[in-house]
Structure formats: C-alpha cells, structure tokens
Amino acid sequence: MKKQVLTGIKPTGRVHLGNYIGAIKPALELAQNEMYQPAYFVADYHGLTKIHDKEEMSQLSRGIAATWLALGLDPEKAIFYRQSDVPEIFELSWILACFTPKGLMNRAHAYKSIVEENAHTGRESDTGVNMGVFTYPILMSADILLFQTDLVPVGKDQIQHVEIARDIAENFNHTYGDTFTLPQHVIEKETAVLPGLDGRKMSKSYNNTIPLFEEPKKLQKLINKIKTDSTPPEAPKNPDDSIIFTLYKEFAAEDQINEMRSRFTSGISWGQAKKELFDVMNARLEEPRQKYNELMETPEKLNEILQAGAEKARQKARPFLEEVKIKIGLQ
Incomplete structure (x- = not known):
C-alpha cells in the first residue's frame, strides 16, 4: 500500500x-x-x-x-x-x-x-x-x-x-x-x-516575501534588500546563521553549496554573496518561470x-x- x-x-x-x-x-x-x-x-x-x-x-x-x-x-x-x-x-x-x-x-x-x-x-x-x-x-x-x-x-x-x-x-x-x-x-x-527580507518570518502579512517567479531585475533588487549584519567583507561568516546561505542551498548543486560554505568561512562580502544567490536562483527558476507565465496566459x-x-x-x-x-x- x-x-x-x-x-x-x-x-x-x-x-x-x-x-x-x-x-x-x-x-x-x-x-x-x-x-x-x-x-x-x-x-x-x-x-x-x-x-x-x-x-x-x-x-x-x-x-x-x-x-x-x-x-x-x-x-x-x-x-x-x-x-x-x-x-x-x-x-x-x-x-x-x-x-x-x-x-x-x-x-x-x-x-x-x-x-x-x-x-x-x-x-x-x-x-x-x-x-x-x-x-x-x-x-x-x-x-x-x-x-x-x-x-x-x-x-x-x-x-x-x-x-x-x-x-x-x-x-x-x-x-x-x-x-x-x-x-x-x-x-x-x-x-x-x-526568514524574510527584514529578518522576521517570511510572510505575506509582513510584506517581506520574495515572490517565487519574480522577474530577474526585481528578483535581484529584492535579494539585495535582505537584511545582513555589519561584518566586514573579509571577515569569516557563519553560513548556518545566514538567510543568504539558507536560500542558496535550496537552489544550488552540491558542489556549489560546498564551495559557498568554504567562501563564507574564509570571508566573502555580503554583496558578493547576494550576487551568487541571485545567479543560482535565477538559473534554477528560469525555465519554471517561463512555463508559469505560459500557463497563466492559458x-x-x-x-x-x-x-x-x-x-x-x-x-x-x-x-x-x-x-x-x-x-x-x-x-
């Protein structure tokens, strides 16, 4: 059964x-x-x-x-x-x-x-x-x-x-x-x-969500709004405490995840981490986004x-x- x-x-x-x-x-x-x-x-x-x-x-x-x-x-x-x-x-x-x-x-x-x-x-x-x-x-x-x-x-x-x-x-x-x-x-x-853009739970009621099929330019702007701390770019960062890394893991391949974890612990700027997150998300969602738009039109x-x-x-x-x-x- x-x-x-x-x-x-x-x-x-x-x-x-x-x-x-x-x-x-x-x-x-x-x-x-x-x-x-x-x-x-x-x-x-x-x-x-x-x-x-x-x-x-x-x-x-x-x-x-x-x-x-x-x-x-x-x-x-x-x-x-x-x-x-x-x-x-x-x-x-x-x-x-x-x-x-x-x-x-x-x-x-x-x-x-x-x-x-x-x-x-x-x-x-x-x-x-x-x-x-x-x-x-x-x-x-x-x-x-x-x-x-x-x-x-x-x-x-x-x-x-x-x-x-x-x-x-x-x-x-x-x-x-x-x-x-x-x-x-x-x-x-x-x-x-x-977590959402402001660090609170991601929720429509808080207006802090990232829509799944957002267009690339808007998606990048939203990712750039994710709240981060003031850790200097060269300072090591704990990937397990980062919403950026949490999201990255959901869209990246295993080897990419391992490499990004290493970059966090050795030092990566938040700006670069957000760029890397956008790249893997956009690549993963490009085809589903296109299919979604086609279905919405029919x-x-x-x-x-x-x-x-x-x-x-x-x-x-x-x-x-x-x-x-x-x-x-x-x-």
Whole structure:
C-alpha cells in the first residue's frame, strides 16, 4: 500500500520562497518516491477567509495551480485538484465539526493571535474574525482526512493544524471505530521558519516575501534588500546563521553549496554573496518561470487539468465519505 501524501496552498497572495521551501519542494520530492501517492490542491475556499474580490480570487487561484505545474508536478501521476471542485470535502467538514470541541478551535493559533492583538489594541475580542477564520482548522482537517492522508508536508506554523486533524479523527474513531487514518506532519527542519527580507518570518502579512517567479531585475533588487549584519567583507561568516546561505542551498548543486560554505568561512562580502544567490536562483527558476507565465496566459488549459484532477479526487473521496455516513447512521 502506498502512503498518501497531501498538501495544498491557499490563494491569499503570490507564491513566495517560504511556500516553495516549506511545502512545495518537500511535497514534490516525496512524490518522486514510488512508496507514496501524492495529492496536491489549490485551497481556494481557505482563501475565502481573506479574499473577497472575485477577480483577485480567480487570479490568485490560477497562480497556485500554475506554480505547482511549472515546478514539475505531473497531473498524470498525482491527484491535482481545486478544493472547491470537490464537494465531498465540505460535506465531511460539517460532519467533523460535530465532533470538534469549541475549545479546540479557541486554541488554534490563527484565531488566538487575532484575539490577542484585539486585546492589545483595546478592541472587542472577535473583531475581524469571520466564522471561516474560526473554523478553518476543521475544513483543513476535512481536506486531510477525506483522502486517508498519511503524510502532510507543511511549514512549522501549520503543524498545529495537522495535530488538530489527528485530534478530530481520534474523537470520531473513538465513537465509531477505526475509520480515519491519523496523519503525520512532515517539515523541512533546517528551514522550518524561513526568514524574510527584514529578518522576521517570511510572510505575506509582513510584506517581506520574495515572490517565487519574480522577474530577474526585481528578483535581484529584492535579494539585495535582505537584511545582513555589519561584518566586514573579509571577515569569516557563519553560513548556518545566514538567510543568504539558507536560500542558496535550496537552489544550488552540491558542489556549489560546498564551495559557498568554504567562501563564507574564509570571508566573502555580503554583496558578493547576494550576487551568487541571485545567479543560482535565477538559473534554477528560469525555465519554471517561463512555463508559469505560459500557463497563466492559458486559463482554459489550467481549468481542464484541474477539472480532470477533481474527478480523480472525487473517485477516491466518494466511496470513503459513504463509509463515514453509514457509520454515523445517515445511509
């Protein structure tokens, strides 16, 4: 039996290096192993918690789909779909909601951070919280559990959501017997929290990201903005403490990485290190960037691929959802 791997990205902004290194790259690498059955999706209904503009939602959703394909996802070898095209997810989400204690949602990081910020600024505790934000972890649990997922590649900030899915699954299994697979998270430990341009966690909310498919001139300007210390050019530098080296490792070949590590320890200027980073990133992303732009210009092709993937997803989801409904007495 192949292990099911599943991951999705919500369309709340352009895909950036944090998305790529934290989720997309490890997910695609897992898919190369014949032990795994991969599933990837565009989490458009998750994006609805923030995006309420029709054109923006459509454009960002296409961008997520085009990114997966441009980076090498083969829709013939994986289940690749748009979340909103698989209604079984949302039916299961309601069922799971009925097995989810409200207290568990109260402890979800995203909701807690909003409540704490509101308290800090003297506003009502739930200001800015829609029910989509509050129940977000339940929908994510449905995404995961519907496909009997074994492994979920995520960034460090998403580990709690996988743990919540396990908690909900265990609640259901305790009542109705062994039904849901208990998922495990998979993270890239070395890049669990990727720093952004200003040294804080790379995040759209901080406006400190580097878009994955930025045009070369803009990419170089962004790389030049990466915050560094005042170490003199000739002074040795610790590569393991440098965001520049961390990013370099994700795009360079093994021999290049070893050489750059040596140059850090013997002394390299930050300006030169940033130039070297741009060179390897731009070379690695040139072909995927071109394919991404081509896909964005042919939305009908993207839609055709996603519709075919949704049918594959539903073929897998429908029988299992029926099994769940039988167990709870609805069939």
